[in-house]
Amino acid sequence: MAENHTVEQHSLPPNPEKATLEGKNKYMGFWFFLGGEVVLFASLFGTYLGLRNSTAGGPGPSDLFHLDLVFIMTMLLLTSSLTSVFAIISMKRGNYKGLLAWMWVTVLLGLGFLGFEIYEFWDYTVNYELGFTTSAFSSAFYTLVGTHGAHVTFGIGWIIVLLIRYAKTGLTLTNAPKFYTATLYWHFIDVVWVFIFTVVYLMGIGG
Amino acid sequence: MSYAEAQKKSVLWDWLTTVDHKKIGIMYLAAGAFFFTIGGIMALLMRAQLMFPNSSLIPAQTFNEILTMHGTIMIFLAAMPLLFGFMNYIVPLQIGARDVAFPFLNSLGFWLFLFGGIFVNLSWFLGGAPDAGWTSYVPLASHYSGIGLDFFVLGLQISGLGTLIGGINFLVTIINMRAPGMSMMRMPLFTWNTFVASILILFAFPALTVGYLLLMMDRIFGSNFFVVEMGGNVVIWQHLFWIFGHPEVYILALPAFGIFSEIIPTFSKKRIFGYTAMVFATMLIGFYGFMVWAHHMFTVGLGPVANSVFAIATMAIAVPTGIKIFNWLLTMWGGRIKMTTAMLCAAMFIPTFVMGGVTGVMLAVSAADYQFHDTYFVVAHFHYVIVGATVLGLFGGAFYWWPRMFGYTLNEKLGKAFIILFLIGFHLTFFVQHFLGLYGMPRRVASYLPGQGWDGMNLVSSSGAIFMAAGFLLFIINIFVSMKNKETTGDPWDGRTLEWTIPSPTPEYNFAQTPLVRDYDAFWYEKYQGDGKIKAAEPLGDIHMPNGSILPIIISFGLFVMAFGLVYHTWIVAGAGLLIVFGAMFVRSVKEDHGYHIPVEEITKDKGGK
16 A cells, blocks of 8 residues: 655665555556557558658658767667666665656756757758658658657656656655656657667668 | 545536446446447438438438448447446456556546547537548548548547557456456456457557557648558558457457356356366457458458468457357356346357358458458448347346346346347348348448349348337336346345355445455355355455546546647647646646545445445
């Protein structure tokens, strides 16, 4: 049963995120949710693969993509996943300040990624005249990468809300599952990006 | 909130904010029955129009809208919510739980479904209902249809989100909330079928969401997914739709199989034959459900190899389904069968569904499918499957669980009259449609010319529909006439599973003490190996309950507002709707809510009054 007491370090269960039934339910429910998200992104990937050569005379993948920009974005997002792991390690060691600090770093890296993505979209729209309605390829590209970007945005908002709400409470059996599921979500976003990097950008330039 | 405050809520506020799985289940049933009635009236209108050739009772455009909405309503807004109603009410009781894993999300799922369903139906009053068929193939749905399709796409995305949430909730409930001793292989088969159907929901609905998302992008934001001259591809829609659409058939059928697997052992006084085989057959059907979607697309031109693979995979589904059929038959074999209305539904389901299965294997022969495709043969096939399994399952489940849910037993004489009338009507309506299809009558036509050999059979078909409607009326009458048949024992059928161990009416905390399960058919085991009472796994104590919340309605309303904004391209309204959604989610996230406790004195008082 979730009680709103700060868990002292000596009484902290080894896995505070799964110590209560509510926590266990959230943990498992979130994994199932991510399973559904996999199908969502798989459908978008399938659509993109079917339409990636349908440029209708507009610019195509090899005209647009710059691997240097995508490389920086990939590094930012991969590192943010790593820092969220550090946050969870801090949480399991009972170091609440460490948890908060690493989560803030994760948020900053995520914001950096998002900034580059917005720049990328702006660049394509203005300098390459690739609008959302230019071709079937452009629609599929913006929808797939944009859906990922929307997930990043939501994740950043979610983690910031948690960080501000729980800035002074210390670790409790109520907020541990919340932080934990947020990092699960963040890793998932990262994994999706790895596929976008491969399927959209690398295959766009090389394949 | 304290216990005293929780008791003080007005009835209306209590139902609007409830997170109790039993009340949510009843709301699902009520809303589903409402939509079922509307969908049924549409069916009657269609059959009235097709009763005679060259009929001009209903204009062709209206006919298209009615046929689209009949399919959409019956699948998404009637059959699924009605099944969700039973799942919600019964599954926690069958596994000995006090509630589902996520009571708040459970309520959110219901309100999303309801607001989404209402949104789709608002199209009737705001410029015409969708008219591209429930499959809404593009480009018909993207470029040749009016504003109704916008309502369709947005409303079904909202209600689909609710379904997805419900599916996840059932999965976690069944895995995490089982009572001590209730191992997976001791779970009642209705719970097992709910579990597998929930897996199907989880992996099938996102594909539909993406399909609707792309269609929405094309219609509202001018993208080119399905615009061929801009490089779009219309077959992508068909793939996405059927990757969802075929599992959907099993999402509808499996819970009904589960209901029959409860009814048949109860009224045969025998343990289900081949429990393990039933469980694995359910999983196999769930697995195959994802492997066969392209059999809906045989005539698209995917090529002989793809067609052959999907044809063989489709025929393979007959094997696990056949296992189930024989297990039901062998459960009845040598049993002391009591032909109640519920049992009558189950017994009649078997031949009806087998006929649908046989035509299913016929349709799976991809070469022959070129002849059957888009004719009334297909219409006959899927009505035999869906009415045969899902609708009979729902009626059977209603008669079986009614005393559990509403505290009174439905009248058996009226019930039998209803089900016989309904079945006669059903076979009259749909049996002849097989032959109409073989004689070449295409589905979805608003009218037809005389002298093609279709006139007589259409007349028969339409007459049958009247019997079905009359039967359904008897069912509705039964609900009101039977209210005086109070059921106070809690176990009217000499039941086998945990839901019959609790007093009637069901207390809000379900089980005063969490039950201890010692075998499959836990209650039956205690009746014949124990003292007839289920053992308790915990001492009597205060019971923790979740607080009610109005936020699910606010979130659903926010999406409703947002959908309006999108349909009318009013981005401020859409943004405001989204703000409401995120605002409510924010409140939910930052406001910790630990529920309240029902004091132990209240529970002993209930037990004493039993």
